[in-house]
Amino acid sequence: MEYMPGTASLISEIDKKLLVVLRDGRTLIGVLRSIDQFANLVLHRTIERIHVGKQYGDIPRGVFVVRGENVMLLGEIDLDNEGNNPLEQVSIEEILEAQRAEQVQKQEEEKNRNKKLLERGLQPHGEVGHDEFS
Numbered sequence: 001m002e003y004m005p006g007t008a009s010l011i012s013e014i015d016k017k018l019l020v021v022l023r024d025g026r027t028l029i030g031v032l033r034s035i036d037q038f039a040n041l042v043l044h045r046t047i048e049r050i051h052v053g054k055q056y057g058d059i060p061r062g063v064f065v066v067r068g069e070n071v072m073l074l075g076e077i078d079l080d081n082e083g084n085n086p087l088e089q090v091s092i093e094e095i096l097e098a099q100r101a102e103q104v105q106k107q108e109e110e111k112n113r114n115k116k117l118l119e120r121g122l123q124p125h126g127e128v129g130h131d132e133f134s
Helices: 006-013 090-120
Strands: 017-022 027-035 043-054 053-068 073-078
Touching: 006 027, 006 073, 017 043, 017 053, 043 090, 053 090
Parallel strands: none
Antiparallel strands: 017 027, 017 073, 027 043, 043 053
16 A cells, blocks of 8 residues: 555544543543545444443444544554443443542542642642733
8 A cells, every 4th residue: 555645544444443541631532434635534333431440431422523733643453353342331420420530539649749839839730920021
């Protein structure tokens, strides 16, 4: 097969099942139906897969349009090994609750980290109001 530059190389992936990781961290799995010169994607029979620890849950999303600038990683699913997943699949409700608990834990850790930095006289990263241009 001849090499095609840019998004044209994705033409060979049409009608294949792909995994797409977005810039915001979401993971989508769906069948690629269309692409354009900006790497905008149309996925069919899309699911959003949420991972927490050794568990995952799938949320059906249907037809999903992804703006090309939001794609961080894209790869073809190996259909022969798709069932060999060492993770435990749980219900949508269970994985969403686990995700919420994980987010609360991360927020607490960030709050504790920022408190320790402030105690040492350091400004936590991402704090507003104390930059050199104010």
